[in-house]
Amino acid sequence: MTKTISFILNGDEISCDIQDHWTLLHLLREELGLIGTKEGCGNGECGACTVIVDQLAVNSCLYLAADIQGKQVQTIEGLAVHTGSLHPIQQSFVDNGGIQCGFCTPGMIMSAKALLDKDPEADQEAVKHALAGNICRCTGYVQILDSVAAAGRQMAGKKTDKAAGYGDPGPVTRQPGDQTAGEVTP
């Protein structure tokens, strides 16, 4: 069945037509063209599809699109500010070599963001607990944990600094030709 839903995607209010059986992952990648979120296993085992819905990290492959009505969704595309500078977690993954093939990276970063937004001073056990559902097959976990810890330190230090320029994602600037929510015709 087709229905129309409205929600906030990376700071932008959008509404679009969906099918009842679509997952949030399908909506993001196949309909909205936001292919930063990856599909690994499709069964909630690998965490590559992790996005943040109302501050909680969830597997978008198991989350029905119909359930995001009225909610706030953050994807990897919403992290870099529109001036082009990376979010501290993204920058930290670059600086600390937290990336090999890159397929697990968007999910890792979204899991890390859900944690650090709540508790930037999370200790390593807390980081491991929060990232346990994100699998990296290049076995780069040490650098990934280092990346998250370093980002946390930076976010904790800058938390009171209003001029830092990151935090809640601002509106995403789309390029001409990008598919926007309004144009979706399922």
Add this chain to the structure above:
Amino acid sequence: MKPFTYLTPTTVEEAVTLFGQHKETARYMAGGTDVIVKVKEGWMAPDYLINLKQIPGLDDLHKNGATGELTIGALVTHAMLEQSLLIRSEYPIIYDAVSNIGSLQVRNMGTIGGNLINAVPSADGAIPLIALDGAALLKGPEGERSVMVKDLFVQPYETVLTPGEILTKITIPAQAPRSGSAYIKFGRRAAMELPLIGIGVLLVVDEDLATCTRARICLGVAGPTPLRAQKAEQLLKGQPVTPDLLTEAGKLAADESQVRDSVRGQAWHRKEMIRVQVRRMGLRCLDIINQKARQV
């Protein structure tokens, strides 16, 4: 994924009525972490999925100050339990069990009610609720009834729920003074893994802080359904709980279990771990009881 119509009732009665209209072509869905996987894999092919998440009150989590009864709504997620200070401080056995179910992403979506209804032999969520003498409230076309959580399970993937019935909440009676409880999910790794064996122990002792007045020893993956090692419980009851007695209880529980070989481990290994972990969890219960006694 096979297309289906997603129905979103706002009362339990409406949900039951919708099920009555569509019968076997409909399935209820809570967090979706099991149902969506089954639909994707083709193990389940409903024409209608009845979403229970928009029914107000089903995610209620509170302790009644007057009676001491704990209510856990069926739609309470594992993460809500894990992050609840009430659960962490007063029901550590629940915290121990839910904090390692799946991953955080799964715990943010998956619900305690769904975990019970899925009825896997390893159900981490069921063991503490059985140890705490929890009761499940079921509502369906014939009205409502209450079933002890220990009696919910018939066989793997099958519960006593009749078509159209919904598990709405779990209630846990007031905890006895001088009680302690602990759970261990024992396996190769904690996250994204089913346990090799799950062991929950609850002990209540007399005013002498030694004589056992109630014992619950609950085992997961030790048989087709979660089970209680009642011979081991009987051994403890009325006796002063000592490390030696807990060793004996561990042996009895291992003998009583119906462990078998599976892809995750061998029966002999499971038995050994029951023997060791029943004792360890018993000792942890005593620690908790003694700590509480010192605080009073």
